[in-house]
Amino acid sequence: MAPEDYNVRPDEVKSIACPDCRTWRRIMGETVFTIREHSASDEAAVDEAHTLCPGSYQLVEVDIDIRRWQARQNRLLREAMPQDNRRAAQQHYKPLPAPAAPVxxxxxxxxxxxxxxxxxxxxxxxxxxxxxxxxxxxxxxxxxxxxxxxxxxxxxxxxxxxxxxxxxxxxxxxxxxxxxxxxxxRGGVAVEAANNRCANRAPGMVSTFRGPQVPVAPRDIEAHERRQAELGKQYVRRTPAV
Known part of the structure; x- marks a missing residue:
């Protein structure tokens, strides 16, 4: 059958165009599909009985990929739709910018x-x-x-x-x-000399930075050497021999 002669969309009632009378009829059943019972013509007289269509109770075998069939049908419907109907009825316009606030x-x-x-x-x-x-x-x-x-x-x-x-x-x-x-x-020596010229120093004071003059050598060299020799002898006597 042609793809446009039946409807097996998952979210809709399954229907088919009867091969004998070419009218759309419902497909019945859950696992075994058959065409619903219907008459051959709906224009029968009042006293006459309706004639059963030969297409009633015919078995319907679904041997197609439903997703591919549905995608193809949707594409055909979009192509067959007029150009005016493809556009949205409501036009959305870009809103105008709000006026600037006064100063x-x-x-x-x-x-x-x-x-x-x-x-x-x-x-x-x-x-x-x-x-x-x-x-x-x-x-x-x-x-x-x-x-x-x-x-x-x-x-x-x-x-x-x-x-x-x-x-x-x-x-x-x-x-x-x-x-x-x-x-x-400027250097430390120059700063020290300038400071000595500006401030009064105490006797024996070299500068305010280095403090008083301290002797670095003994005044009596001989007395210092005798004293160091005596201290050495005392240290030897106190220290026991090893």
């Missing part, structure tokens, strides 16, 4: 210069802001500018304090390296 409603960083420029730009282009009168947006911008003027001293002090803290932290971070570089560049 008075933009939430940005509030600074004195920004509020001043916004207020002057609005006054320049607004025909209702004349002399001391303001429109709704002009009044909002004017109040924002006045508020920024009132907060500017505290903001300036906070900014200066933050800058001082940053400079102090930078000096603290770089101070050891800077001092080391300065000491290596």
């Amino acid at each position: 008075s409603r933009i939430k940005a960083e509030v600074t004195l210069e920004a509020t001043r420029q916004s207020y002057l730009a609005h006054r320049k282009g607004c025909t209702r802001c004349i002399k001391g009168q303001h429109c709704t947006d002009g009044g909002v911008l004017a109040r924002r500018y006045v508020l920024a003027l009132q907060k500017e001293p505290a903001r300036r002090e906070s900014r200066e304090r933050l800058e001082r803290q940053e400079r102090r932290a930078e000096r603290k971070r770089t101070a050891p390296a800077v001092r080391k570089a300065q000491w290596a560049e």
Whole structure:
């Protein structure tokens, strides 16, 4: 039979075009499929009996790949469909962008210069802001500018304090390296000599860096040698022989 003469879709009622009367009839059964009983013609007289169609109870053997058959039928239906029906009835248009918010409603960083420029730009282009009168947006911008003027001293002090803290932290971070570089560049002897010229030293004090003058050799060499010899003899007597 032709593929378009039967319907065996899994989600639909199985049906077939009867080979004898060419009318669509239901396929009955779960494992053994047969064509449902039907008459040869539906146009019989009132007193006459209906004649049974020879195609009734005929066995139907499904020997096709149902998935491939269904895919082919779907493709044929799409190709046979008119071009107007292929398109969606509802057209989706790209939404228009929302209008930009007025300057008075933009939430940005509030600074004195920004509020001043916004207020002057609005006054320049607004025909209702004349002399001391303001429109709704002009009044909002004017109040924002006045508020920024009132907060500017505290903001300036906070900014200066933050800058001082940053400079102090930078000096603290770089101070050891800077001092080391300065000491290596100018030399310790020159710095010591300059410091001795500027400060008063105590008697016997070489400098504030090295401290007092300490003798490195004995004054009486002979007395020192005799004393060392006596200490050596005492050490020999105290130490037992091994």
